[in-house]
Amino acid sequence: MKKTVAVIGSRGAIGNAVVDTLLADESVEAVFKFSRAENTEHDDKVKHIFIDIEDEESIKQATESLPEDTKFDLIFVATGILHDEKNVFPEKSIKDISFDKLIKVLTINTIGPTLVGKYFIPYLRKDSKSTFAFLSARVGSISDNKLGGWYSYRASKTALNQIIRNFSIEVARSNKNAIFIGLQPGTVKSFLSKPFEKNVKSENLFTPEFSAKKMLEVIEKLDSSDSGKVFAWDGEEINP
Numbered sequence: 001m002k003k004t005v006a007v008i009g010s011r012g013a014i015g016n017a018v019v020d021t022l023l024a025d026e027s028v029e030a031v032f033k034f035s036r037a038e039n040t041e042h043d044d045k046v047k048h049i050f051i052d053i054e055d056e057e058s059i060k061q062a063t064e065s066l067p068e069d070t071k072f073d074l075i076f077v078a079t080g081i082l083h084d085e086k087n088v089f090p091e092k093s094i095k096d097i098s099f100d101k102l103i104k105v106l107t108i109n110t111i112g113p114t115l116v117g118k119y120f121i122p123y124l125r126k127d128s129k130s131t132f133a134f135l136s137a138r139v140g141s142i143s144d145n146k147l148g149g150w151y152s153y154r155a156s157k158t159a160l161n162q163i164i165r166n167f168s169i170e171v172a173r174s175n176k177n178a179i180f181i182g183l184q185p186g187t188v189k190s191f192l193s194k195p196f197e198k199n200v201k202s203e204n205l206f207t208p209e210f211s212a213k214k215m216l217e218v219i220e221k222l223d224s225s226d227s228g229k230v231f232a233w234d235g236e237e238i239n240p
Helices: 013-023 056-064 097-121 149-172 194-199 207-222
Strands: 001-008 027-034 046-050 073-079 131-133 178-184 229-232
Touching: 001 013, 001 097, 013 027, 013 073, 013 207, 046 056, 056 097, 073 097, 097 131, 097 149, 131 149, 131 207, 149 178, 178 207
Parallel strands: 001 027, 001 073, 027 046, 073 131, 131 178, 178 229
Antiparallel strands: none
């Protein structure tokens, strides 16, 4: 059976690579790309729909733009923020914490994906395996935190992992074939990682294409017992 997939955040480095990898997969029939890009071009395999994950009404309207009978085999949420070009940057110490930065990071990394779940979950396929994957991070693991710092980013990903777990528990009651997971993409060469690339060994700095391929391989191997967990790009389970 041919697959229908959705990628939320398709304009980013990882999201775009996930789209390209899926488009090269002959088992994929349709790819719905969701982003803030004003792109109305469609073809037989690719559909673009506007979404702003910082706006709940926009998320709702994005689902309302879907054909009524749409059912997704995979929904991949590739959105996220670690820093921006102006004011947001990982906090090195307590004195760097600010209300505005916390709100911005939590909105994009936690609240937005949670609302995506709220409106997109009804579109998951029920008659066979379907996966709802969210980009997470190893630094969201409380047990793995040995260095401190990065307050807002760490907290936003920890909270997201709890949301993923909650989704997995509740949705299992109505859709036993649905799998919810977090994915750590590794350190990917992108705008997000650029300020930190000098601290990463070259063999541990991945292209978006490599990361996307590995994460989709992880998704392919999942079963219902994996729902609610967080995995690294190589399939390693990341403890809470």
